[in-house]
Amino acid sequence: MITRRNFIVTTGLATTAVWARPSLAFCMRKKEIGLQLYTLRKELPKDVKGTLEKVAKAGYTTVETYGFSTKDQFWGLTPKELKKILDDNGLKALSGHYNLGSFLYDGNKDELIASIEAAKILESEFLTIPWIDEPFRRNIDDYKKIATRLNEAAVMCKKAGLKLAYHNHDFEFQKHDGTTGYEILLKETDKDLVYFELDLYWVIHSGNDPLKLFKENPGRFKIWHVKDKDKNSNDLNTEIGSGTIDFKSLFQEVKQSGMVHFFVEQENNFAKDSFESIKQSCDFISKNIL
Numbered sequence: 001m002i003t004r005r006n007f008i009v010t011t012g013l014a015t016t017a018v019w020a021r022p023s024l025a026f027c028m029r030k031k032e033i034g035l036q037l038y039t040l041r042k043e044l045p046k047d048v049k050g051t052l053e054k055v056a057k058a059g060y061t062t063v064e065t066y067g068f069s070t071k072d073q074f075w076g077l078t079p080k081e082l083k084k085i086l087d088d089n090g091l092k093a094l095s096g097h098y099n100l101g102s103f104l105y106d107g108n109k110d111e112l113i114a115s116i117e118a119a120k121i122l123e124s125e126f127l128t129i130p131w132i133d134e135p136f137r138r139n140i141d142d143y144k145k146i147a148t149r150l151n152e153a154a155v156m157c158k159k160a161g162l163k164l165a166y167h168n169h170d171f172e173f174q175k176h177d178g179t180t181g182y183e184i185l186l187k188e189t190d191k192d193l194v195y196f197e198l199d200l201y202w203v204i205h206s207g208n209d210p211l212k213l214f215k216e217n218p219g220r221f222k223i224w225h226v227k228d229k230d231k232n233s234n235d236l237n238t239e240i241g242s243g244t245i246d247f248k249s250l251f252q253e254v255k256q257s258g259m260v261h262f263f264v265e266q267e268n269n270f271a272k273d274s275f276e277s278i279k280q281s282c283d284f285i286s287k288n289i290l
Helices: 007-020 022-029 048-057 079-088 101-106 110-121 140-159 181-188 200-205 210-216 247-251 274-288
Strands: 034-036 062-065 092-097 126-129 163-167 194-199 223-226 261-264
Touching (some): 034 092, 092 110, 200 210
Parallel strands (some): 194 223
16 A cells, blocks of 8 residues: 555645546555466475565565466465465465366366365455366357356356456457457456456457457456566567566556456566566566556
């Protein structure tokens, strides 16, 4: 949270600025920077406690988990054990990526029920689906089936006090008889129950414009993935502020998009120590965007 300074003197000016810039109002309410832990997928399985300590020291206050399975839980830790480590480091797992293939494709609810329980123990706000396997996203009917499953899962999440979100890559923007898979998911899901985690990098990588999506689907993108596109290689990531994506203009449209949380992610191309990398991204966002 950002504390207002010189409140009595500056109230009038601050109020004017907030109303003029809705996105700035968001930033003034909370300076919360999250990290998708998949960024540190090489480090976490080796040392969960030490890795999360370094995440907190880098300036992050929230995280998004990944990798949960009914067999290994979170890198060998139960949700309760992971929750304690997060608490000890002042971190909140506001969202988590849960691979629900058995439910999405076959309707088996066992994995979904286990994932919901894990997310509840972590006191998460969102349960996020990160991926659709290639054989199950080949045509319009496939995407309509996935949309139906998302609606079903969203109802179960709501009953458990959670929200359901769907995370994109670039394949959702491929055309199927003149429409994209992403358009189908947006149209065929309940806008009051199914939300979207917009990966800004993948949207831009696919040749689309996040601002256009915000305008056409206001309020649906409750979470963002913030990762930059390398200047020298179209397929690589880089530290936030070092690449080609204009995040400042995107953050000006926070209100229209509906975003309430965002997570930094870097999937590849670490030119330096990964912990130095995540700190550089956090510092840039803190100093230049929020």
